[in-house]
Structure formats: C-alpha cells, structure tokens
Amino acid sequence: MYQESDLLPISALQHIIFCERQCALIHIERQWAENRLTAEGQILHEKTDKEGGESRGNLRIARALYIHNFELGLYGKADVVEFHKGSSGVVLPNVEGLWKPFPVEYKRGKPKADCCDEVQLCAQALCLEEMLCTSIQEGALFYGTPRRRTAVQFDGTLRSATKAAAEKLHTLITNGITPPAVYVKKCDNCSLIELCMPKMKKIKKADAYINTFIAGLNEDTL
Numbered sequence: 409m410y411q412e413s414d415l416l417p418i419s420a421l422q423h424i425i426f427c428e429r430q431c432a433l434i435h436i437e438r439q440w441a442e443n444r445l446t447a448e449g450q451i452l453h454e455k456t457d458k459e460g461g462e463s464r465g466n467l468r469i470a471r472a473l474y475i476h477n478f479e480l481g482l483y484g485k486a487d488v489v490e491f492h493k494g495s496s497g498v499v500l501p502n503v504e505g506l507w508k509p510f511p512v513e514y515k516r517g518k519p520k521a522d523c524c525d526e527v528q529l530c531a532q533a534l535c536l537e538e539m540l541c542t543s544i545q546e547g548a549l550f551y552g553t554p555r556r557r558t559a560v561q562f563d564g565t566l567r568s569a570t571k572a573a574a575e576k577l578h579t580l581i582t583n584g585i586t587p588p589a590v591y592v593k594k595c596d597n598c599s600l601i602e603l604c605m606p607k608m609k610k611i612k613k614a615d616a617y618i619n620t621f622i623a624g625l626n627e628d629t630l
C-alpha cells in the first residue's frame with residue numbers, strides 16, 4: 409500500500425503508455441507544452457471540471473469527483489460518475505436503495521489506437537472500488553468526435569494493463585531518469601516534440617553538426 413505522499417496522478421498513465429520519455433519530461437522534469445490537441449481536450453473538460461451533482465429519477469450524477477487508490481498509488485478527478493439505482497451497489501447519503509457506480513470520462517477526438525483512454529477509465533473504476541468497497545464492471549468513454557459514448561468493460565485484461573501501467577509509472581518516477589528520445593511517427597502528434605527534439609539523436613556530436621553547418625556556408629553568406 410502506498411502512502412498519500414506517494415500517490416501519482418491518474419492522468420500520467422496516458423503519458424507512460426504513449427511514451428516513457430514524454431511521461432518523464434512532464435512528471436520528472438516538469439516540462440509541458442500546449443498544442444492544438446491538448447487545448448481541445450481542455451475545452452472539452454471545462455464542463456465536467458465543475459464540481460457538483462444532479463439527480464434524474466433512478467440516476468444520480470457526480471461531477472469532478474476526487475478519487476484515489478492506495479494499492480496502485482494513484483489519485484485524480486473523475487469527470488463524471490453516474491450512480492444507477494438497482495438491486496446491487498453502494499449506499500448513498502440521504503437516498504434510499506443501492507446505486508451502481510458507472511464512471512464516464514470525456515475525451516477529445518476519436519477513439520485511439522492504444523489503450524490509454526481505457527486504462528485511465530479503468531484506473532478511475534479501481535479508485536472507486538477501493539473507496540466505496542464495491543466492484544464496478546463497466547464504464548464509458550465519451551469522445552468529442554463522434555459525440556457519443558463507447559462502453560468499456562473492466563475485464564481482467566484491462567485491469568492487468570492498468571496495474572502494469574501504474575507500476576511502470578511509479579518505477580519511472582522513483583528512478584528519476586528521463587529515457588533518451590527515439591523518433592517514431594506518433595512524435596508528430598506529441599505536445600513535447602519541440603522540447604524533446606527526437607530527430608536530433610541522429611546528429612552524433614555537436615561539434616560535427618557545427619562543422620557540417622559551417623562547411624555549408626559560402627563566402628557571400630559569411
């Protein structure tokens with residue numbers, strides 16, 4: 409079990425899945441850069457970032473709920489947690505019956521090729537399970553394009569992937585070493601590409617680079 413001071417943000421799971429170096433630059437070196445993709449994500453989150461609740465018949469909705477899991481060493485804020493009234497679930501204050509928690513996470517763009525969104529949502533479910541002493545089998549991701557929900561099952565495979573990502577994140581942060589850059593296609597969509605400079609690794613030595621550059625200048629330029 410982790411202590412409160414060891415907890416790491418759930419949002420870092422998407423970074424470690426996307427690229428270990430990006431994760432280290434953000435969470436160890438504290439560097440961050442905004443690009444169109446992160447800005448769009450921020451706008452999409454503006455509505456859900458407002459704390460509050462709502463009640464509609466057999467549905468209760470909690471927004472911007474602070475959550476944590478001491479077994480995985482994670483904390484964060486759930487965009488939306490719905491509570492559906494049913495035959496099983498948890499007891500809520502001042503309302504009768506049992507209510508099943510159902511986390512919903514809002515994402516910009518469309519479903520991604522990797523599992524980072526599913527892992528982030530599963531981490532929220534694991535937080536709620538630990539906090540509410542219950543089990544949660546399903547949640548949903550709401551994408552900006554198309555504007556609709558995608559159901560996510562918290563099966564054994566996704567739970568294992570989430571635990572593995574959390575362990576990898578803690579190892580990276582504890583070691584405190586930023587991995588070297590390796591250029592791959594996804595770097596073109598990375599908010600840190602200007603800071604990371606993944607293509608620079610092809611230049612073996614700075615003096616060789618400067619010599620090559622100077623040799624390319626003609627007399628007129630000088």
Ligand code: SF4
Binds near residue numbers: 426592
């Ligand atoms: S530019 Fe590429 S290597 Fe660098 S942090 Fe981003 S994804 Fe990782």
